[in-house]
Amino acid sequence: MKSADVAVIGGGAVGSSIAYRLAEAGVEVILLERGSVCSGTSGATFAWVGAHGQRPFSYYQLRKASLDLFPDISRCLGFDVEYRPQGSLILLEDEAEFRAAQREVSELKEEGNQIDLLEPSELYALEPGLRAGFQGATYCPLGGSLNPFRLVCGYQRRARELGACIPGNTEVQEIRVRDGRVHSVITDSGDIRVERVVNAAGVHAPHVGRMVGLDVPVRPVRGQILVSEPLPPVISHILDDVRQTPSGNLLVGRLDEEAGYQNVCTPEGIGALASRARKIMPLTEKVHFIRAYSGLRPMPADELPILGETREVKGFFNAVMHSGITLSAVVGVLMAQLIKEGEAEIPLESYSPRRFQH
């Protein structure tokens, strides 16, 4: 039987980053992905990496720690992931939203969150292409965007160089547990004897959890994204629902829909996104939209990451979260530390899967 210290299940941004950091730490790791690179959520994302107004403060700090790694990530991976620091704006549509934002921003600032409130004049100075009439915006200077395909490829390429085994198109069918410990992983291309398993299967994490009889409280939330033809630069920041890629395409996103595992675009969704684009940027009335895609994003029950070993099954770790692209950089580092050393430089207790047990 093949063997490895750790089997990471799920080859999206999170699983690939964990495999990379484990390999870097000298751990023998195999990354099991049933599809191909970016065939799931990581290939259908808006790819905004940010921490805009996130709460609680510890979660903001976790995201910020990840954002701090991105400026250097292409160099570390030896592969350009097209990271661009841009900062983000969340537009305020009316007086009421502006007043609510005023209160929230002052609270957040007091906590230590990097965020500012912009008056309309400041907003339009930053983004002159916006439709007139917005009452201002909240602004977060952190983060930006990247190319998620290159990010996941980059993690996997570097992981391979460091000795990780990444067969691709390998589906995990069963996880065997002996005496309360993970023992082996049964795949469609053979069995693998392992000491530990990391469940990084994203929206499919509950399915992997059930293989060892555990509940992983995560549900899929569908997002749809509309892609325009390439345009000259028209916006420079990430707007909550619009960003421009380096090749000039506008991405308009990103609905939050409860649709189970129905990963499809709908005419209603595409229509809503087109209207939203028009409402934000008048120029989109004359722009051709060339493509739309949908993706299922994992949403933990309390919306916070689930990171750590389970109590019931020793050697079984969860690494499941919303905002996997943003968090992937730091989660890779922390999970590798947790698995190898037993603890991570940022305490992960509050993200432990044990918090869901009553």
Added chain:
Amino acid sequence: MKKVELAVIGAGPAGLCAAIEGAKHGLQVTLIDENIRAGGQLFKQIHKFFGSGVHRAGIRGVDIGSQLLDETEKAGVEVMLDTVVWGLFEDKVLALVHEGRSTQLSAERIILAAGATENALAFPGWTLPGVMGAGAAQTMMNMHRVMPGKKAIMVGSGNVGLIVGYQLIQAGIKLELLVEAAPEIGGYSVHASKLARNGVKIFTSTTIKEARGDERVESAVTVSVDENWNPVPGTEREHEVDMVCLAVGLSPLIELARLAGCGFKYLSELGGHVPLHDEKMETTQPGIYVAGDIAGIDEASTAMEEGRIAALAAAESLGRLGGEEADALKKSARKRMEEFWDGSFGRRVKASKESLSVKE
């Protein structure tokens, strides 16, 4: 939202025949095409079709097109031209755009007859004006009456390369030479002989290496290839031409079948990824059918039969046609296809198509 019984997408030979057959059997049919004129590629096909009488052989494509448009009108088919289908959603909802406005159409049955797209070939200079697909040259000459150049080289010796090559000559263009990377001519020898009789040099085991020119094509460099398709150094030859015509195959236009979630198989003989379908032309998505080049690159003659079969199956499934009558009609359409395939080219196509069949 507007509702129809049968929506046919693509008004080429397959789509026209599907729409006519569907309407004939009482279906309310909407035929949609993104072009401003129906007929697909038929109206640029000024050559006579092959096959036998039942396949309208001996008739020029352009005349078949006019006949089919006539029949479409008489059959009461609603035709929506200049209309792009940009989406195919759950429950067979089509998203259309016409004159910049988007609308939706719900259909009980859909026949996808979107046709094919020309393959390109990448080489230094391939983006220079004057490099074009053979089909594009044909459209310019035969439909828009525009001379695409004065002296040409044709790349590829399948029937498209041979026939369009001859049409270049008919249009008054000097066809300098035709190159074929394979050691043998790809298409029918009757067409190749016609070119040879007109003084066209035909080089096999030869391909294009480069197109040269500042603002547009001024010359083309060819090179011999060995048995492993590698260029043989020192065999380069420069030809003074202002036009490079590429006839290097077609690929099925399968986007809508992908959106519908159809199953696929890759078959290079049929042009690439082709939707799986059964004898009734139904895909793995119930109620969605394919006909014509989208179901595997072949001739207009078989595309027309496939269109009819798909429409008969749709009419049968909606209760407009008894099983026995439908079977008899489908059988005779299939028989005409089999007869058409009764040659070495056809047998290859037939074998590939059979491997696509969805096992019930």
